[in-house]
Amino acid sequence: MRCGDFRQSYAEDMALFDSPLPRVLLTGLLVFLLVLPQFATTYWLDVLNRIFIAIIGAMGLNVVTGFTGLISLGTAAFLAVGGYATAAMAGKAGLPFVVVIPLSGLITAAVGLVFGIPSLRLKGLYLAVATLAAHYMVEFTVTHWEHMTGGVNGISIPAAQFAGIELKDDRGIYYLVFPVMVGLLFFTKNLFRTKVGKAFVAIRDQDISAEVMGVDVFRYKLLAFAVSSFLIGVAGSLLAYQGRIISPENFPITLAIDYLGMIIIGGLGSVLGSIFGAIFITLLPEILRLATDALGNHWPGLMVIVAPIKTGVFGLVVILFLIFEPDGMAARWHHIKTYWKLYPFSY
């Protein structure tokens, strides 16, 4: 029986899996998710696709907010940049998705830097303010730059093509989104085992100490913001391929707040937390909708207030998590795991 952690080398300390069991379970989960589309209904495939995209976006936000300690309110704006970049490259230039998706991420990172450079020189909350400005400036641009973005009417995106097959139904999109998500999860998880990732965490914990240790704070803050914008841009690109039509109203400021909610509820500074949070926030409206559908027969008035209920539950959950479990669901998960690991001798 295993009892607690006993690590004898740095390699053990750095290992992604501390025992063979998680590796087996994770492989099992991946295989399960790979064959799932053969059985799942279109509705659930659509929900899963949205969860996967949300995971990528939440992970991106977590890189800058959870790991580096800088609040960003620009998630919706950067999703929009990624989405519209995809619309331009896939639609107008007709490029294949293998090129479009990473390029969308890079373009978003570049746009992010425009707002990151003035605000990241300053300590404190200035990134939150600058990204808030970014949100409204991007919104203004996509609404008014009509021949590129289609203005308020939106713009449509051609289906992604893979080996001559059009990925336009939910199953096709699933096989586009899922590998990208797994790859990026792997990338982010590993990022925090490298020098760069550890520098991010050092800046979050104590920026002066980090600087003394030789971390170039401004450079690494910019890098964190760029990586974050890249991931969010990729998520935006996938959103465009999934929705096939995007318009400015797909990217309201509440979306940015939803993403912040995901990482708070899931767990700041945790890749696993981004996954939990994305699942929770994406499922919340679905569950509320199912509940109101079921109860709507008895209380017809319920249907009218379903939108405020969603917002209210969201706000309440965020507040309660911040007060009672600031480390989010990932910390809960960890507690439960350690409890059972040492059962019945846990304390």
Next chain:
Amino acid sequence: MEFFLQLVLNGIVVGSIYSLVGLGFVVIYKSTSVLNFAQGEFLVLGAYVCLTLTVQHQVPFFWSFLITLVFSALLGILTERLILRPMIGEPVISLIMVTLGLSSLLKAIIQGIWGTDLRPFPDIFPAEPVQIGPLPVSQGYLISLVSVTILLIIFTLFFKFTRSGVAMRATAFSQQVSLSMGISVKRIFALAWSIAAVVSAIGGVLLAGIRGGLDGAMSFFGLKVIPVVILGGLDSIAGAIVGGPIMGILENLAGGYLDPLVGGGAKEVAPFFILVLILSIKPYGLFGKVKIERV
């Protein structure tokens, strides 16, 4: 020329309300170092309470306005007690995110009670315009401008001369020192939140009175105050007072002269362009303490 003057005047009036709401923002930031993203909801909630009392319960406007102020003060104290107090000692990030959660919660409450439709606001201002020089100016503008000016003077005197005001400034300077001098920091925090809620509610009522209508979208005003306080300096009350009219004038000029060129929306986005400019040139604002550390 007349068009220009009209824009400037509109800017000053809206800007004075910016100053008032910005004052609440700065008071919270100064004493608790929290950026309050729920300011806009405080504003809308106050206006709705006043509207409901006046229209549905037929309370005379003066009394419903007073009740609104009491309600807002309680709301501020309650917010501090239930939500911010348990968060003391948490990193600033969590403190800010909790205000985002609060904003969603209040938004939901507002939407649940009053819906999303635009409601006509009672005519609290006489409709007859007054002639000032070449311009016809609505009395609502003048009354709003005058009352905001009086309020700002009162608050300035409050911070300068009263015991509580000085205690608030001391707390903003250093919480530990003020604690050791016998100031109850908890009470100061509660006071800061109730001041913020009260000034927002006044701003909300004035704004709804000027617009003649009220809906949830007015909470956007709370976000537009952020460029104002950054321009004036996040920790400067004088900055909020001066920054408001400047931003109001700039955004109205942008709206008046740029909207025909870009096809609308310039007024809403102009403050945010200015915000990014300020951050790159003079990030501590006009009157903020120059203690920003660069990295």
